[in-house]
Amino acid sequence: MNAMVNFDREDHSTAAAESKNDSSAPVELTVFALRDRLSRFQQARNGLAVLLLVIDIAVLALGQALVLSGLGWLSLIGGSLLTWIAITRLFVIGHDACHGAYTSKPWLNKLIGRTAFLASLTPFSLWRVGHNVVHHGFNNLRGRDFVWAPLDPEGYAALSPLRQRMERIYRSAFGPGIYYFVEIWWRKMYFPARDQLASARAEFTGDSVLVTVFGAAWLATLAVIGTQRGINLFAVIGLGFVLPFILWNWTMGLVVYLHHTHPDIPWFADKKAWTRARAQVSATIHLRMPKPFNALLHYIMEHPAHHLDAGIPLYHLKAAQKELEGLFGNCPNIHFTFREYLHVVRTCKLFDYTRGAWTPFPRESAAV
Secondary structure, three states: HHHHHHHHHHHHHHHHHHHHHOOOOHHHHHHHHHHHHHHHHOOOOHHHHHHHHHHHHHHHHHHHHHOOOOOOOOHHHHHHHHHHHHHHHHHHHHHHHHHHOOOOOOHHHHHHHHHHHHHOOOOHHHHHHHHHHHOOOOEEEEOOOOOOOOOOOOHHHHHOHHHHHHHHOOOOOOHHHHHHHHHHHHHOOOOOOHHOOOOHHHHHHHHHHHHHHHHHHHHHHHHHHHHHOOOOOHHHHHHHHHHHHHHHHHHHHHHHHHHHHHOOOOOOOHHHHHHOOOHHOOOOEEEEOHOOOOOOHHOOEHHHHHHHHOOOOHHHHHHHHHHHHHHOOOOEEEEEOHHHHHHHHHHHHHHEEEOEEEEEEEEOOOOO
């Protein structure tokens, strides 16, 4: 087995091994046993994988062509929305390739991952470390998983007034995009400071440079062609690049938030309690969405199956999730509605790790 696949499999097997060795957990329901039952869904379909990549690149190219067509505002806006959709779909493909799951060829996963991540300006190696190692290894475990980790009331009280205000913004209805851009992309993905990394690697800098060069080339292409065709420069840059990037950040922030945040979903301070709870499955939400939206997002909302085994490619997630729910009765299922989202936002502010319950911000009003 190649080095990259070993790297990914080791990342995701850490918690599983702990669960397997936990004598208090029923053998048939351990993370290890559940993953073994779904192992047949790991089979990659390289032809389909490449086809999906080509389709999404074509959607991105079409979106940009509409932006640069000079046919008016409807074309600009339509092209901007198509670009946003393509960025989102390409990111999900890159995410799968970063796990080593998208194809059976390690070199092809690396190539596809870096290519697909360019549209969202995501450095491949930095995402792999933060997502594969930290988040997937210990989701919802305080001190290990940093993604949307809630503060406890004491931790919140110790923050400066400015930082408290930021926490309130992040956990507002419009906060996910701001959170993802600031706390994930800017601080941890794009030329992160040394205090954000356990070690510095040339690969990290190289991938940050790669997405920077791509972004600069993208902006330059829009500016040059747009000017040649007499399109307003601010419109072509704003709708061809800035708006899709903003919408992408909000989409990604919202998706990640909803995957692990809900009034019925706990976070853990104790590693043994986290292991007993099989948190890879029980603390990960299957967010049920209308079929067109689920397919549009490459089935990433079938998230418990993905968190149980990140080696399952996106085109098998729907079937794997269905089987998982037949094996694990505590798999959370939530039907997404705007009303449900507001309920989550109003409830999930701080987390009392002693009581195992969500709690509001101090003196918070009923408004979101």
